[in-house]
Amino acid sequence: MLETVVENAPVFFLVSARCFALIMVCPMFSSKRVPRFAKFALAGYMAYFIFPQISLTSGTYSAYSSYISSTGRFTQEYIFVLIGEVLIGLIVGFYVSIIFSAFSTAGQFFAFQMGFSASQVYDSLSEVENPLMGEFFNFMALLIFLQNHWFQRLFLGGLVTSFKSLNVFSIIDHTDRLSSFMLSSLTILFKDSLTIALPLMGTLFLINVCMGMLAKAAPQMNLLAEGFPILMLTSFFLLNVLMPSICEFFENSFETGFIHLEKLFVQLGGGGVE
Numbered sequence: 446m447l448e449t450v451v452e453n454a455p456v457f458f459l460v461s462a463r464c465f466a467l468i469m470v471c472p473m474f475s476s477k478r479v480p481r482f483a484k485f486a487l488a489g490y491m492a493y494f495i496f497p498q499i500s501l502t503s504g505t506y507s508a509y510s511s512y513i514s515s516t517g518r519f520t521q522e523y524i525f526v527l528i529g530e531v532l533i534g535l536i537v538g539f540y541v542s543i544i545f546s547a548f549s550t551a552g553q554f555f556a557f558q559m560g561f562s563a564s565q566v567y568d569s570l571s572e573v574e575n576p577l578m579g580e581f582f583n584f585m586a587l588l589i590f591l592q593n594h595w596f597q598r599l600f601l602g603g604l605v606t607s608f609k610s611l612n613v614f615s616i617i618d619h620t621d622r623l624s625s626f627m628l629s630s631l632t633i634l635f636k637d638s639l640t641i642a643l644p645l646m647g648t649l650f651l652i653n654v655c656m657g658m659l660a661k662a663a664p665q666m667n668l669l670a671e672g673f674p675i676l677m678l679t680s681f682f683l684l685n686v687l688m689p690s691i692c693e694f695f696e697n698s699f700e701t702g703f704i705h706l707e708k709l710f711v712q713l714g715g716g717g718v719e
């Protein structure tokens with residue numbers, strides 16, 4: 446196997462480039478706390494297992510045969526093909542990051558209504574300051590992602606499917622469809638965030654309206670000191686009650702997102718997977 450990899454080093458390098466780009470953008474691995482050497486090693490192992498399924502004589506990679514000779518030499522256009530492979534990996538990783546961002550954004554909506562907007566914590570995965578509830582939902586989504594084997598489906602299902610159905614030229618020929626897909630993904634991000642946050646936000650909004658009416662009716666009451674504990678207690682109570690539904694929504698979001706991603710691969714690849 447190693448001799449085959451060495452003889453077909455340009456093809457193996459193309460496979461590794463897509464795998465490494467996905468790892469650099471995908472949650473859990475995009476953090477700088479993950480050693481760069483570990484990312485290279487994981488990308489190499491992934492490419493090692495995917496490489497036997499790639500051929501220059503048949504499949505999507507046959508379009509690259511004119512840029513790689515039988516002796517292993519490659520032309521200058523090979524550099525642009527390599528950049529395109531990196532772009533495909535970035536697209537897949539960015540889409541998965543959008544799914545996680547929906548949960549983090551929902552937590553930020555919670556934080557503003559609960560009064561925790563000033564409570565910022567450091568997110569070691571994305572390396573940014575994140576509201577407390579946003580970080581909570583982010584970790585919960587990560588646990589559900591790992592527990593339901595979506596990580597294996599991403600690398601063993603989605604990534605392998607992308608190699609069977611996508612190449613650089615299919616991306617170039619369908620740039621409009623790809624652009625509309627990414628824009629619709631951003632729309633789905635805010636839709637899912639509001640769907641998760643709407644029950645709690647609506648309840649807390651009604652509490653704020655009631656406290657405002659009481660403040661007008663009885664100005665001598667110190668509702669500012671009493672309203673903050675009421676908001677927090679109500680928020681945690683609703684989170685406790687809605688947690689099973691939220692977890693189920695997380696699972697459905699991952700499943701729907703991966704189905705849309707696989708459908709995009711099939712559409713860009715010409716309508717079918719070999």
